Amino acid sequence: MKKLITLIIIISLVCSMTGCKKRKDVIPKVDSNKTDTLQEKEPIKDDSKGKEEKEHKYTDEDVTLDMTKLSTTMVFSQMYNLLAEPKEYFGKVIRIKGNFDSQIDPNNNKRYYGIFIMDSTACCTQGLEFEPYAKLKYPEDFPEIGDEVIITGEFNTYKEGDFNYCNLIKAEITKIS
Amino acid sequence: MNEIFQTLKMYFEYPFVTYALIVGVLIALCSSLLGVTLVLKRFSFIGDGLSHVAFGALAVASVLQLSNKMPMILIITVVCAVILLSTGSEGKMKGDAAIAMISVSALAIGYLLMNVFASSANVSGDVCTTLFGSTSILTLTPNEVWLCVGLSLTVVIIYTLFYNKIFAVTFDEEFAKSAGTKAKSYNLMIAIVIAVIIVLAMNLVGSLLISALVIFPALSTMKVFKSFRAVVISSAVFSVICAALGILISIVYSTPVGATIVAVDLSGFIFFTIYGALRRGVS
Numbered sequence: 001m002k003k004l005i006t007l008i009i010i011i012s013l014v015c016s017m018t019g020c021k022k023r024k025d026v027i028p029k030v031d032s033n034k035t036d037t038l039q040e041k042e043p044i045k046d047d048s049k050g051k052e053e054k055e056h057k058y059t060d061e062d063v064t065l066d067m068t069k070l071s072t073t074m075v076f077s078q079m080y081n082l083l084a085e086p087k088e089y090f091g092k093v094i095r096i097k098g099n100f101d102s103q104i105d106p107n108n109n110k111r112y113y114g115i116f117i118m119d120s121t122a123c124c125t126q127g128l129e130f131e132p133y134a135k136l137k138y139p140e141d142f143p144e145i146g147d148e149v150i151i152t153g154e155f156n157t158y159k160e161g162d163f164n165y166c167n168l169i170k171a172e173i174t175k176i177s
Numbered sequence: 178m179n180e181i182f183q184t185l186k187m188y189f190e191y192p193f194v195t196y197a198l199i200v201g202v203l204i205a206l207c208s209s210l211l212g213v214t215l216v217l218k219r220f221s222f223i224g225d226g227l228s229h230v231a232f233g234a235l236a237v238a239s240v241l242q243l244s245n246k247m248p249m250i251l252i253i254t255v256v257c258a259v260i261l262l263s264t265g266s267e268g269k270m271k272g273d274a275a276i277a278m279i280s281v282s283a284l285a286i287g288y289l290l291m292n293v294f295a296s297s298a299n300v301s302g303d304v305c306t307t308l309f310g311s312t313s314i315l316t317l318t319p320n321e322v323w324l325c326v327g328l329s330l331t332v333v334i335i336y337t338l339f340y341n342k343i344f345a346v347t348f349d350e351e352f353a354k355s356a357g358t359k360a361k362s363y364n365l366m367i368a369i370v371i372a373v374i375i376v377l378a379m380n381l382v383g384s385l386l387i388s389a390l391v392i393f394p395a396l397s398t399m400k401v402f403k404s405f406r407a408v409v410i411s412s413a414v415f416s417v418i419c420a421a422l423g424i425l426i427s428i429v430y431s432t433p434v435g436a437t438i439v440a441v442d443l444s445g446f447i448f449f450t451i452y453g454a455l456r457r458g459v460s
Binding site (some may be wrong): 081 | 181187191194305306312315316318427428429430433434
């Protein structure tokens with residue numbers, strides 16, 4: 001009888017730790033009106049000089065997940081979650097701080113841009129591809145490889161060949177160092 | 178301090194932090210329960226040995242490109258645990274030699290296989306993460322969380338139901354046998370449970386640091402408490418608090434999770450040692 005009571009107490013304690021409660025979304029649902037506004041925005045044209053605006057200016061209110069405010073361990077884990085659960089983040093505006101890189105895929109001769117972050121022991125790296133908002137020229141309009149940058153963009157998934165990929169589209173690049 | 182609380186409040190809104198705390202606490206609880214038995218039976222290094230076996234099994238599963246590696250790792254680790262532990266005091270090869278042999282062989286073969294049949298571009302990173310558990314606990318899927326919860330609950334129930342028999346087999350196996358207890362069966366059960374805990378604990382602290390989860394709670398509380406029941410209960414509390422604290426410190430200050438938990442365990446051990454010495458001095 002004593003053992004049964006002890007068992008019930010232990011199971012109750014364990015279950016209370018795993019109990020579910022309604023948690024407010026850490027990533028709030030994207031307002032569809034806001035999304036439409038972002039999608040419809042054209043690069044601002046400076047008629048006087050005939051040059052296109054090279055950046056899309058995201059405000060702090062536009063950003064739904066700001067990873068620049070998280071610790072290295074949290075950023076690495078969140079990045080893993082972005083790639084493991086892409087449906088949760090589709091269409092959300094995400095801001096990430098990391099190191100810039102760019103490579104050409106020899107299979108299709110296409111240049112890709114990415115941002116990379118390391119874990120706390122610096123032995124593991126994760127990265128996310130991004131597409132700049134406006135047509136930028138490489139390398140003049142881009143940071144140097146390895147430069148620390150902040151990328152803000154809309155999370156997206158796409159299919160290329162047989163594989164699904166994740167990236168940030170309409171990305172804004174802010175160089176830090 | 179207020180800033181730290183605000184940061185933690187923000188971090189708790191991320192589901193993977195909640196998952197990490199739930200699983201981390203449950204694994205720490207299960208490890209500490211069995212840790213008392215292992216320390217008293219002088220099998221403290223079994224955690225280390227079996228974790229190396231689990232690493233080798235992980236390497237084999239990676240080479241075979243299995244999508245779900247957990248079943249294979251569990252089966253191989255359980256088999257090795259049974260070989261090492263279920264013979265009790267009757268085994269021809271005694272505990273430490275058997276553990277050492279199986280441990281280094283599994284680690285070497287695992288690392289060899291991962292290098293020869295590399296399934297990812299960053300073998301060193303994968304090995305480092307598996308050995309030291311830097312962020313594994315923070316990258317659990319909901320299914321993995323439920324699996325860990327289920328297995329942990331099973332371990333706790335088994336320990337509670339068979340507490341008296343485990344106590345008898347731990348302290349005096351020969352007497353337990355002469356009293357009619359099926360010592361071999363209970364040794365087998367302990368071996369299987371330990372293997373399950375080791376495989377789960379790899380997610381929390383990595384292969385190399387698992388022994389800390391098993392040893393530190395028992396050794397720390399033995400400095401203060403004398404009865405078996407008191408040591409078991411206090412080591413469970415000690416382990417849970419240290420694991421939770423370690424996870425929270427690591428996410429706030431960006432330190433590797435496994436190493437931070439072990440550092441907190443070590444601090445607790447030093448505290449309990451000093452407290453125990455002072456208490457003995459006073460009395």
